[in-house]
Amino acid sequence: MIIGVPKEIKNNENRVALTPAGAKELVKRGHTVYVQHTAGDGSGFLDDVYTEAGATILPTIEAVYEIAEMIMKVKEPIEAEYTLIKEGQLLFTYFHFASYEPLTKAMVASKSVCLAYETVERADRSLPLLIPMSEVAGRMAVQKGANYLEKPLGGRGILLGGVPGVLPAKVLILGAGVVGTQAAWMAAGLGADVTIMDLNLQRLRYLADVMPANVNTMMSNEFNIRKLIQNHDLIIGAVLIPGAKAPHLITRDMLKEMLPGTVLVDVAVDQGGCIETCKPTTHQDPTYVIDEVVHYCVANMPGAVPYTSTLALTNATLPYAMQLAEKGWKKAAQDNPELVPGLNIIHGDIVYQAVAEAFDMDYTPVIKYLAD
Numbered sequence: 432m433i434i435g436v437p438k439e440i441k442n443n444e445n446r447v448a449l450t451p452a453g454a455k456e457l458v459k460r461g462h463t464v465y466v467q468h469t470a471g472d473g474s475g476f477l478d479d480v481y482t483e484a485g486a487t488i489l490p491t492i493e494a495v496y497e498i499a500e501m502i503m504k505v506k507e508p509i510e511a512e513y514t515l516i517k518e519g520q521l522l523f524t525y526f527h528f529a530s531y532e533p534l535t536k537a538m539v540a541s542k543s544v545c546l547a548y549e550t551v552e553r554a555d556r557s558l559p560l561l562i563p564m565s566e567v568a569g570r571m572a573v574q575k576g577a578n579y580l581e582k583p584l585g586g587r588g589i590l591l592g593g594v595p596g597v598l599p600a601k602v603l604i605l606g607a608g609v610v611g612t613q614a615a616w617m618a619a620g621l622g623a624d625v626t627i628m629d630l631n632l633q634r635l636r637y638l639a640d641v642m643p644a645n646v647n648t649m650m651s652n653e654f655n656i657r658k659l660i661q662n663h664d665l666i667i668g669a670v671l672i673p674g675a676k677a678p679h680l681i682t683r684d685m686l687k688e689m690l691p692g693t694v695l696v697d698v699a700v701d702q703g704g705c706i707e708t709c710k711p712t713t714h715q716d717p718t719y720v721i722d723e724v725v726h727y728c729v730a731n732m733p734g735a736v737p738y739t740s741t742l743a744l745t746n747a748t749l750p751y752a753m754q755l756a757e758k759g760w761k762k763a764a765q766d767n768p769e770l771v772p773g774l775n776i777i778h779g780d781i782v783y784q785a786v787a788e789a790f791d792m793d794y795t796p797v798i799k800y801l802a803d
């Protein structure tokens with residue numbers, strides 16, 4: 432198969448979808464890999480290293496889209512890329528369709544095949560291509576939150592771990608999945624007083640067993656959230672309903688109940704955000720303030736730590752990319768059920784129900800494309 436790796440063009444997105452090591456594995460199996468000039472620079476992988484691995488460097492993004500049967504990316508295509516996508520081309524990347532209707536409509540119109548990292552799913556319901564970036568973002572959420580709690584950055588001016596004789600900050604985490612758990616470890620390690628909420632009691636039981644004593648668990652419901660937001664300094668949004676728009680657990684009216692200088696980090700922003708007042712921001716301009724509450728809503732948090740993130744992401748994606756390159760998307764999905772829920776849009780049909788529902792668009796069961 433001919434594989435193309437364009438340079439990411441989202442703001443401060445320094446990750447790349449394939450490392451030279453990954454390119455070498457694909458080339459060894461007889462595939463052809465084209466990488467856009469400087470695509471790996473941000474992650475520390477220079478053109479020469481890709482060339483040594485057997486890939487070919489192309490000068491422009493247009494050239495990569497023109498030649499490739501499968502495009503491997505990190506973030507969703509942005510508007511400038513929409514017209515480069517070809518009918519029948521396989522796009523293997525994060526899409527987060529439910530949060531952005533124009534992208535969904537553009538990909539339907541492109542008649543490409545959109546296989547979304549974030550909805551590839553194992554039999555145990557885990558999301559193997561989301562996990563590594565959720566691990567990064569969960570850890571970063573606490574670093575960022577601690578930073579924005581500083582007074583000059585708009586926060587309350589409270590140190591996360593306190594000091595002897597002064598109480599630590601209170602951290603509330605909504606969602607006890609991968610992001611939430613990683614955030615809880617980091618916040619607890621820094622000495623904060625942490626509460627983590629989820630709807631899944633089994634998950635809370637597990638965390639209560641393994642977390643340190645400064646992490647408490649609590650059932651997620653509106654009553655409990657309204658109570659805790661009144662005295663928590665850092666609130667991290669980390670809920671997910673796979674493929675769907677995130678539910679708004681913190682509504683506009685709740686902001687006035689919070690302490691001035693409270694910091695909200697809505698990691699779930701890529702699925703629309705679980706805080707009503709959340710709108711996507713960039714690493715260049717990451718925060719804004721409403722009702723004296725600081726909002727941090729960067730949709731590509733891992734893009735700021737590309738050394739860690741590119742390696743973590745490609746460790747997870749490469750085995751699936753190999754299957755897609757070897758067999759094509761249809762046979763690969765027929766052979767590996769984990770890939771089936773990754774299929775979101777095929778040749779103009781939305782084949783992932785939650786995406787169709789998000790925009791009241793037509794849904795086509797994916798079986799239409801997988802039956803022989």
Ligand SMILES: NC(=O)C1=CN([C@@H]2O[C@H](COP(=O)(O)OP(=O)(O)OC[C@H]3O[C@@H](n4cnc5c(N)ncnc54)[C@H](O)[C@@H]3O)[C@@H](O)[C@H]2O)C=CC1
Pocket residue numbers: 549561562564565566568605606607608609610611628629630631634651669670671672678680697698699700701702729730731732733
């Ligand atoms: N902004 C960024 O750069 C990044 C964002 N993310 C996003 O972070 C979000 C969370 O991802 P993961 O932790 O991997 O998902 P996950 O599936 O591991 O965890 C989500 C948790 O939310 C819980 N949940 C669902 N509804 C809830 C409710 N009403 N109240 C409380 N908990 C609820 C689920 O039970 C589950 O435990 C996703 O939207 C993901 O795309 C992930 C990586 C980077």
Ligand SMILES: CC(=O)C(=O)O
Pocket residue numbers: 506525561564565701730731732733734
């Ligand atoms: C998951 C995601 O959106 C990211 O890593 O940017």
Ligand SMILES: [Mg+2]
Pocket residue numbers: 686687688689690691722723
């Ligand atoms: Mg207030």
